[in-house]
Amino acid sequence: MKVYEALAAAFVEEGTTDVFGMMGDANMFWMNALAQRGVRQYEVRHEGSGLGMADGWARAAGRPGVVTTTSGPGVSQLATSMLVASRARTPLVAFCGETAWGDQTAAQYLDQGRFAAAIECGFVHLSRGDLAEEVVQKAFYLARTESRPIMLSAPMDIQQHEYEDNGPYVPSTQLIDRPRLLPDPSRIERARDIVAASKHVVIIAGRGARGSDAGEQILRLQKRTGAMLATTLQAKNWLYGDTDYHVGISGLFGSRVAMELLQEADCVIAVGASLNSYTTEHGYLFPEAKYIQIDTAPNLVMGNGAVADCYIQADANTGLAELTASLERESVTIEGFHTQEVRRRLTAPLIDPSEFRSQPDLLDPREAIVVLDAELPPELDLVLGSGHQTDFGTMLFQRSREITSNYGMFGAIGQAPLITIGSIVASGRPAFVVEGDASFLMHLSEFETAVRYGIPILVVVMNDQALGAEYHKSRAKGLDVDLAVIPTPELGRVAQSLGGDGATVRTTDELRAALAEYVRQPRPTVIDVRITRDVLSVPYRRLWFGEDV
The missing domain is CATH 3.40.50.1220 (TPP-binding domain)
Structure with a gap:
C-alpha cells in the first residue's frame, strides 16, 4: 500500500463521503484512491470555492467537511474562504498537496505552515510516510474538538512511499469524550x-x-x-x-x-x-x-x-x-x-404594503422578499449572504425554515452561493440563497459546477446593478455614488447559457411565475430580481442616518 492510499483509507474511516476541490500533481493520487473507495468528488472552478462548499457541507451535516488542493497556488487560493470558515467556527479538513519535502526551489513551493497560520487555520504536516494514519486522525480530532478548519499538508514525494498497514484505523471520534457540563x-x-x-x-x-x-x-x-x-x-x-x-x-x-x-x-x-x-x-x-x-x-x-x-x-x-x-x-x-x-x-405586518416604492421595471426589495417568503415552501432551506441587499431578507423573512446567515463572517461577499451548494450536497434537499449581483458574479463559474452535478440550487440575485453597501455609504458620506454603480447583463440568460434555468424579473407577477417554475422542478436556477436603489435598509438607516423607520 502506498502512503496516499493509507491517507485516503483513513479519510473514509473518518466518515468522509464528499470532497470538494481541484486536482493537481500533488493531490491527484489521493483523489484517485478516494474515488476507488466510493467517495463522491466535486471538481470546482476555483479552490477557494471548493472550501466554501466544504464549509456549507459541514454546517449542514454537523461534521467536518473536506476540501482538497494541489501545492502552492492551489493552497494560496484558499485564503478568503478559509478565513470565513474560521470566523464561522466550521470544522473542516483541507487536504493540501505539497511540493517534494524540503525542496524550496520548486516553482510551487510555499511555506504552507506559515500560510495556514496567517489564514487562521490549524496545521498538521505529514513529515514521514509511517505517520499517514496519525496525521489524518489528528487533523480530524482538532477539527472536531476545536471547531475550526485544519490544513493537512502532504508532500507529494512522501505520498508515494510504501506504507505498512499496522492494523485497524482508530477514528478520531473514538478519542473524543464530551461529558455533559453540569451547572453550579x-x-x-x-x-x-x-x-x-x-x-x-x-x-x-x-x-x-x-x-x-x-x-x-x-x-x-x-x-x-x-x-x-x-x-x-x-x-x-x-x-x-x-x-x-x-x-x-x-x-x-x-x-x-x-x-x-x-x-x-x-x-x-x-x-x-x-x-x-x-x-x-x-x-x-x-x-x-x-x-x-x-x-x-x-x-x-x-x-x-x-x-x-x-x-x-x-x-x-x-x-x-x-x-x-x-x-x-x-x-x-x-x-x-x-x-x-x-x-x-x-x-402586525412588519411593513405596510402601501410603503412599497417600486419604479418602472424595478421592484422594491422589501416587496420582493415578501413574495419570496410567501411563494417558497418552508421546506426549502435558506442561506443569506452579505451586503446591503441581504439586510432586507435578514429582517423580513418570517416563515419558519432552516436559515443559515453568512453575515459578518469576515465581511466577505460571494460566499453564500458556495455554502448553499455544499449544504445541498450534505442534506440532499433543494435550497435557495439570496445574494447581491456583485456577490453572485464573484463566483459565477461555480453555477456551472452546480449545473454539472445537477445540484438544485435556486440563486435569487437582488440586483441593484451596484455595490449596494458602498453606494449607500457614499451617499451618506457625500461621495460620488456613481463610482459604485456597475451594470450587469441579464443574469437569467447567463444562467441559461451555462446550462441551468434562469429568468430576469421586473414585476411581482414575473417573480411569482419564476418561483413557481423552480418549485415545480427544482434544478440549478438563477432569478435576477431587478430592484430599485432608492430604498435603504433599516440597519443602514440606523447606522448612517440615525433613523429607525
Missing part, C-alpha cells in the same frame, strides 16, 4: 432569584442553543417566565412557529417593534449566545436588565464590555432544565410579555 447549583439559585425578581424576561437563543437542539427547554422556560423569545442573527427564525411570543432578531437587525419591546426587559437570559455588540446594540438595547448567560465556554465578555450578572457554564439543555426546575420548586410564575396587547403588536 449556587449559580442556578442566583439565576432563579434574578428571574423571580423580574417582571419582563427576554430569552435570547443563539447558534449554540440551536446546535444543541435546546428548543423544548427554551419553550418550557419561556412559558413559566412569560418571556419574550428573541434570537441572534445566526439563529434567525428558530422556533418562530412554536410560540406566539417570538420577536425575531435582537439588535441591529431587529424590527422597530422588537426594539421597543426589548427595551422593557429587566432580565435577559442568553442561551448559547455571546451577546456581541450587534445583538445588544453595544449595551443600549437592554438599559435596565440584569443578564444571565448559559454557555459551554468557561466565561464570556459581552458586547457591552461587561460580564453577565450570573454566568452559568453548562450545556444549553442541562442549564435550562435546572433553571426551570428551580423556578418550579419555588412556584415562580410570571405573566411578563404574555399579554393580548403584546401579541397584537407581534402579529
Whole structure:
C-alpha cells in the first residue's frame, strides 16, 4: 500500500463521503484512491470555492467537511474562504498537496505552515510516510474538538512511499469524550432569584442553543417566565412557529417593534449566545436588565464590555432544565410579555404594503422578499449572504425554515452561493440563497459546477446593478455614488447559457411565475430580481442616518 492510499483509507474511516476541490500533481493520487473507495468528488472552478462548499457541507451535516488542493497556488487560493470558515467556527479538513519535502526551489513551493497560520487555520504536516494514519486522525480530532478548519499538508514525494498497514484505523471520534457540563447549583439559585425578581424576561437563543437542539427547554422556560423569545442573527427564525411570543432578531437587525419591546426587559437570559455588540446594540438595547448567560465556554465578555450578572457554564439543555426546575420548586410564575396587547403588536405586518416604492421595471426589495417568503415552501432551506441587499431578507423573512446567515463572517461577499451548494450536497434537499449581483458574479463559474452535478440550487440575485453597501455609504458620506454603480447583463440568460434555468424579473407577477417554475422542478436556477436603489435598509438607516423607520 502506498502512503496516499493509507491517507485516503483513513479519510473514509473518518466518515468522509464528499470532497470538494481541484486536482493537481500533488493531490491527484489521493483523489484517485478516494474515488476507488466510493467517495463522491466535486471538481470546482476555483479552490477557494471548493472550501466554501466544504464549509456549507459541514454546517449542514454537523461534521467536518473536506476540501482538497494541489501545492502552492492551489493552497494560496484558499485564503478568503478559509478565513470565513474560521470566523464561522466550521470544522473542516483541507487536504493540501505539497511540493517534494524540503525542496524550496520548486516553482510551487510555499511555506504552507506559515500560510495556514496567517489564514487562521490549524496545521498538521505529514513529515514521514509511517505517520499517514496519525496525521489524518489528528487533523480530524482538532477539527472536531476545536471547531475550526485544519490544513493537512502532504508532500507529494512522501505520498508515494510504501506504507505498512499496522492494523485497524482508530477514528478520531473514538478519542473524543464530551461529558455533559453540569451547572453550579449556587449559580442556578442566583439565576432563579434574578428571574423571580423580574417582571419582563427576554430569552435570547443563539447558534449554540440551536446546535444543541435546546428548543423544548427554551419553550418550557419561556412559558413559566412569560418571556419574550428573541434570537441572534445566526439563529434567525428558530422556533418562530412554536410560540406566539417570538420577536425575531435582537439588535441591529431587529424590527422597530422588537426594539421597543426589548427595551422593557429587566432580565435577559442568553442561551448559547455571546451577546456581541450587534445583538445588544453595544449595551443600549437592554438599559435596565440584569443578564444571565448559559454557555459551554468557561466565561464570556459581552458586547457591552461587561460580564453577565450570573454566568452559568453548562450545556444549553442541562442549564435550562435546572433553571426551570428551580423556578418550579419555588412556584415562580410570571405573566411578563404574555399579554393580548403584546401579541397584537407581534402579529402586525412588519411593513405596510402601501410603503412599497417600486419604479418602472424595478421592484422594491422589501416587496420582493415578501413574495419570496410567501411563494417558497418552508421546506426549502435558506442561506443569506452579505451586503446591503441581504439586510432586507435578514429582517423580513418570517416563515419558519432552516436559515443559515453568512453575515459578518469576515465581511466577505460571494460566499453564500458556495455554502448553499455544499449544504445541498450534505442534506440532499433543494435550497435557495439570496445574494447581491456583485456577490453572485464573484463566483459565477461555480453555477456551472452546480449545473454539472445537477445540484438544485435556486440563486435569487437582488440586483441593484451596484455595490449596494458602498453606494449607500457614499451617499451618506457625500461621495460620488456613481463610482459604485456597475451594470450587469441579464443574469437569467447567463444562467441559461451555462446550462441551468434562469429568468430576469421586473414585476411581482414575473417573480411569482419564476418561483413557481423552480418549485415545480427544482434544478440549478438563477432569478435576477431587478430592484430599485432608492430604498435603504433599516440597519443602514440606523447606522448612517440615525433613523429607525
